[in-house]
Structures are given as structure tokens and as C-alpha cells.
Amino acid sequence: MKGDSVPLHTDITKKKDDRIRWYFNDILIAHINGDPSKTCTDVQCNDGNERFRDRLELDHQTGSLTITNITSTDSGLYKLLIAKGQEIIFHVSVLEKKSVSVMEGNLVPLHTDVSKKKDDRIRWYFNDILIAHINGDPSKTCTDVQCNDGNEKFRDRLELDHQTGSLTIMNTRTTDSGLYRLLIADGKETIFLVSVLAVKSVKQGESVILDTPEVKNPNDDMTWYFNGTLIAEITGDTSKICTDGQCDERFRGRLKLDHQTGSLTITNTRTTDSGQYKQVTSNNSRRRRSSSSSSSSKENIKSFKVTVNDSGLSPSAFPSAVVGICVPVLLIFAVVGVVVICYLRRSSRKVNTDMEKNKQDKLLRKDNTETEEDRGQMT
Known part of the structure; x- marks a missing residue:
């Protein structure tokens, strides 16, 4: 996949004087001429070609070649030639991938972005296991259990769009994470890297x-x-x-x-x-x-x-906070109580004073009345 490293193993035991040459689409990109001092990779071999600059690693013991940080333009035929007549061909396909992330339990659509023709054959693979396909005739469509001899992994959780070939995974699980590969009969291939996120929440x-x-x-x-x-x-x-x-x-x-x-x-x-x-x-x-x-x-x-x-707040700080909150509240209630009590007492004293004054006024009026009557009788 794009960005990965791909090793091309010779699976041979190289002899000291063996001459080894590596070609990419018939262009020399690396060789060993027996003497390690006469080893070249890419720029030295190919008159300054920058295609693989600093991305080729050559194993002097086996002659194996590793391409690092691979790109889509690195797709093609790699040929290994050994002086004694051995030849090995490698066909390297670098695939673009679409990354998709989804929360566990949600659905995830994998869109083909193609206009499917009536007779197109479409196949979907999960980690190289066939999970869905369309063979042109809608009656020859299968998903999961029918495609894969009873595999229950995606039972009742796959939906295949017959118009576009797009695949939807419902009620996703963490075990659904991985590589999904779409193959169309005309040679088109699309890779989806699906990540289903399990949610973990802690204090x-x-x-x-x-x-x-x-x-x-x-x-x-x-x-x-x-x-x-x-x-x-x-x-x-x-x-x-x-x-x-x-x-x-x-x-x-x-x-x-x-x-x-x-x-x-x-x-x-x-x-x-x-x-x-x-x-x-x-x-x-x-x-x-x-x-x-x-x-x-x-x-x-x-x-x-x-x-x-x-x-x-930490548990150790919590009791102190409660005490700090409760004390002012209690003090407030105490002050209110004093105010109320004082008000009632003062009100009580005022009422008693008024009653005493009224009583004295009545007695005084009575005395004045009796004095006037006595004066009338004497006259």
C-alpha cells in the first residue's frame, strides 16, 4: 500500500563474486558487481534518475531489494538478473487506500464511485476473505454467509447496492476493522482501510x-x-x-x-x-x-x-468544602433568629406599654368625671 515498504526477496545464498542486477521496467536501478565498493542504487546506476532517491535498500548478503515509502508510480515489473543465468520477475502493484473511521455500532458506507454496467462482476473482500459479490445477474448476488460457506461474521449486516456496487456495513463492531478490497472485472481495484472505534471512558x-x-x-x-x-x-x-x-x-x-x-x-x-x-x-x-x-x-x-x-474535587478536599459551605449558612440562620426574637420582644414591650398608658388615661378620665359631679352637688 502507498507509504509502505515492500521487500523483494531473492531467496538465494549469494556467493562472494556473484553479479546481481535489478531492473524496473527494463531500467537499471541497482546492482552488485561482486566487490561491495562497486554497488550502486538508483541515482548512481541510472545517470541521475531521481525516481527512487534514498528509497532503495540492497542486501549485500542475499541481493534482496527493499523499496521504502512506496508510491503509486513504483507499480510495475521488477526483474532480478544473476550472472549465472538466474532470473526472477516481481510484479508490484501499489494500491491507493481510502481511510474510513466510524464509532462502534454505527453504519459505514464504502462507496465505489463508479457507474456499474449491467454485466459487471464486482467482488468485495475483507482481509482477503470474500464477503460479497455481484455476477451481473441480480439473482447471482451473495453477501457474507452465502459467499463464504456459512461464515457468520457479517450475518444480516451487509447491504450491497446493485446500481453502484457500493457496500454498507451496519451495526459495526471493532472486529470489522481492517482492509476491504473492491475488485471489478475490468481490472479496477479500490482499497478501504476501515477503523471501527471502541469507546472507552474513565475518570x-x-x-x-x-x-x-x-x-x-x-x-x-x-x-x-x-x-x-x-x-x-x-x-x-x-x-x-x-x-x-x-x-x-x-x-x-x-x-x-x-x-x-x-x-x-x-x-x-x-x-x-x-x-x-x-x-x-x-x-x-x-x-x-x-x-x-x-x-x-x-x-x-x-x-x-x-x-x-x-x-x-478530590475526596479528601470534599469534607472541608462541605464544612466551609455549611458554617456560613448556619451563621446566617442564627443571625436571622436573633433578629426575629429581638423584634418580637421589642414588639411585645411596645404593646404592653400602650396598654398601660390606655389604662392610666381611662382612670384619669374617670377621676375627672367624679370631681365634676361632686362640684355640681355642692352648688
Whole structure:
């Protein structure tokens, strides 16, 4: 696939004086003339041709050639010639891929962007397994179970558009992540790299397990990426968690890798750990002699979207905060109580004073009346 490296293995034991020549579409791009000092690659071999500048690696022990950071213009015929008459041909196809990401449970449409003709044969593959095809006649259309001898992986979750050949995957699962390949009878081929994101949400300080329950094949190479940066890998019997410099100390001492399943655990999570994590599994036993080679290597990909939420106030700080809030409230209620009590007392005193005054006024009026009556009788 575009951007990958593709090794072209000779599968021979080279002798010291063997002359080896590599051609791309009949243009000399690399050779070994026995003496290592007479080895050339690309620019030196081909009068300054810049096509493969700094992208060819030649193995002096075997004569194998590796093309790095491959591009679509690198597609073509590669020919290996050995002085004693041996010749090996490699046909390299560099495929463009469309990347598609979707949250687990949602549907994902894979559009062909072609106008399908009535008799066009269309085939869809998932990691090289046939999952859907159209053979021109609509009655000869199959999806998943019918195509693949009862494989249940996509049961009732595939929809095939008979007009365009587009494929829709419904109710997606993390196990649906991987390479989907569309082949049309006229030779057209399209690759889709689908990532189904499992959503993981934890509180800051907790651990999160990015689980891959399947048992890892001993021949599998496994790598973990965080937002595109390599953070952990297992190669054969050895494993490595990224160094401080590679991780920028982000995960210092907080990553644990399960050698049996390849699952990754992040301990003591932080909000800066939020992001996309991707596990890529590839089989390293693919190296074998072949007359053709393709850069579309088989890979299994699982993706996770992790969100680390800020836990807010720590438990130890919470009781103090409650006390700090409650004390002023109690004080306010106490002041209100005093005000009310004082008001009632003052009001009570005022009422008593008024009643006493009224009583005295009545007595005084009564005395005045009696005095006037006495004066009348004397007259």
C-alpha cells in the first residue's frame, strides 16, 4: 500500500563474486558487481534518475531489494538478473487506500464511485476473505454467509447496492476493522482501510484496558499507536514499550503489555491520555519466494477512542468544602433568629406599654368625671 515498504526477496545464498542486477521496467536501478565498493542504487546506476532517491535498500548478503515509502508510480515489473543465468520477475502493484473511521455500532458506507454496467462482476473482500459479490445477474448476488460457506461474521449486516456496487456495513463492531478490497472485472481495484472505534471512558487516575481477547499468534508482529505515534510493540518473542524520548514522557511507567493477547493497559490515567489508540497486527511469516509481490500486506487493525474525564474535587478536599459551605449558612440562620426574637420582644414591650398608658388615661378620665359631679352637688 502507498507509504509502505515492500521487500523483494531473492531467496538465494549469494556467493562472494556473484553479479546481481535489478531492473524496473527494463531500467537499471541497482546492482552488485561482486566487490561491495562497486554497488550502486538508483541515482548512481541510472545517470541521475531521481525516481527512487534514498528509497532503495540492497542486501549485500542475499541481493534482496527493499523499496521504502512506496508510491503509486513504483507499480510495475521488477526483474532480478544473476550472472549465472538466474532470473526472477516481481510484479508490484501499489494500491491507493481510502481511510474510513466510524464509532462502534454505527453504519459505514464504502462507496465505489463508479457507474456499474449491467454485466459487471464486482467482488468485495475483507482481509482477503470474500464477503460479497455481484455476477451481473441480480439473482447471482451473495453477501457474507452465502459467499463464504456459512461464515457468520457479517450475518444480516451487509447491504450491497446493485446500481453502484457500493457496500454498507451496519451495526459495526471493532472486529470489522481492517482492509476491504473492491475488485471489478475490468481490472479496477479500490482499497478501504476501515477503523471501527471502541469507546472507552474513565475518570482521571483510573486504569483503562484496551483489550484484544484473541490469543496472539506467535508469528504475529503487533504495534500500538497513540494519535499516530508508536508507543509499544511485540516482535516475535520480544516486546518493547516506547522510551521516554519517543513518548515524550507522556506514559512513563504507566503502560503494561499483555504478551498473550497483545492487550494494552494504561494505569493512573490523565486527561492528556485522551485520544485515538490503534493496534496493528501483521504476520511476519509472509516472507516467501514468489514470482509476484504486492504491497497490500494483510493487517488486522483495532482502534479505540479513549476519553479521560477530570474527576473534579478530590475526596479528601470534599469534607472541608462541605464544612466551609455549611458554617456560613448556619451563621446566617442564627443571625436571622436573633433578629426575629429581638423584634418580637421589642414588639411585645411596645404593646404592653400602650396598654398601660390606655389604662392610666381611662382612670384619669374617670377621676375627672367624679370631681365634676361632686362640684355640681355642692352648688
